[in-house]
Amino acid sequence: MDDPGSQASGQQAHPAFLAHHFQSTAQQFHAGKLGMWIFLVTEILLFGGLFCAYAVYRANHPEIFVYAHRYLDKTLGAVNTAVLILSSLTMAWGVHCAQRDQRRGLILCLGLTLLCASVFLGIKYVEYRHKWKEGLLWASRYRPVAEAGHGAGGQEPTGTVPEGPRNVGIFFSIYFLMTGLHAVHVLAGMGAITWVMARAARRHFGSHYFGPVDYVGLYWHLVDMIWIYLFPLLYLIH
Template identity: 40%
Template structure:
């Protein structure tokens, strides 16, 4: 016997009416969608709209970059000498590989390949952590040299200034990743001992992710030291030229006072090379290397790369959520939308870096 269903979805016996009998067999299908395809398309449209707002957000910073660069070309010519192109290029490769692993993860979700999806998400997380580790080395090296945003900028116009030892700032930034390594390692061991297979599939990738941060730190330090060694050799050769009287030496006494453990000849040669680098507009280096000059470049640098790093962290947080759901085998050929949506977001984050890298590191 049929029952009347009121506007609230209840029949005359008080039972809820669903209107779509198949929902009981599809726990992932929300009640306001007719079928999985409609749910997927709606979610994807929402993600594209969100990505449009992200593009508009970064567009404001790109416009600021273009405006200030056009007005102060000599500042960019000078300040870009402080950036390590090798580290930037390596990080670009890391993010491109992470896009590949994320796309592969989407395919694994479509084919209901649970293990493959877990591996792909773990790989993407590891690449993201490695990227952040390398950025930590870049940031802390600049902080030690006083290469800070306008208002805090303190550098003595020393591109590629010699730098010894690990930065205390790097230790500070590494406290949380180190705590994550210890915590995830303990958790992983406990899951193995207790035989909790699904929990170990979560703890293991998270442990690898935390360790990848320190892999990035080691890679960053290695590239940074190699770059500094090359510049030190170049500056030493320049110092010999100065000693032969071919160039006017630059007084570095005030610099040596702050960097007493650095080689004075190398510092003099560094400043001399920067002074003779030739900058558009004819402004002297001393006028560029001040809070309103190079500090402006680093204000934009930290703003753009810092906001991008925050988006990396946000993407990692959502991927951990996907990892937990993947271990529960919640994705299949009819329901893989969340993985696809996060993949779209991650590709945009990678694309933004592909623009940031040449604009900040390569264009002199």
């Protein structure tokens, strides 16, 4: 018959947040972090393939990229870059707060990160809406029109823009694919941050247990880093 005292001691040595197949919180943390790094490598491979496609098309059709990038708003792109860099800082500080039992600071930082992500997606919506109205779309749907201004309520297009190089739609296909996939990852990150934020509100994290905050932070930093590459490659072509 087991000693009740030994059972109680075993329960104390195995906290509720420690999965049964781990012997210590450190082992669980490092295993989780290894799993996250493996996942991030697959994400890098995914976007790496797209960056390779970008390099091939740009090498073979440089005139298309030089011509078409002028239709991207560099100011909005730069603002979005600054917003994501700020979100990385707030996310990193959130991890710092979790490690030091600063629950309110953690929730505040996660909230600010969500706010930055929302601003980023809002700006992308403005950009996409403008491209849609002007017909600056992918592949065969590329039908550029001039700015509206003449006609009922200034809503009718004045005509087509000057003819550019052939197959300009290739650039916008790459643009929408890469930025759209990145936006999906931003949405996924927002969902993960919301989940972590809800758990933080229920006091699930502290200096003894902050793994999920750290893992989501790693994912978010990768999302930010991908955009830091996308911005100059798409918006700052010379």
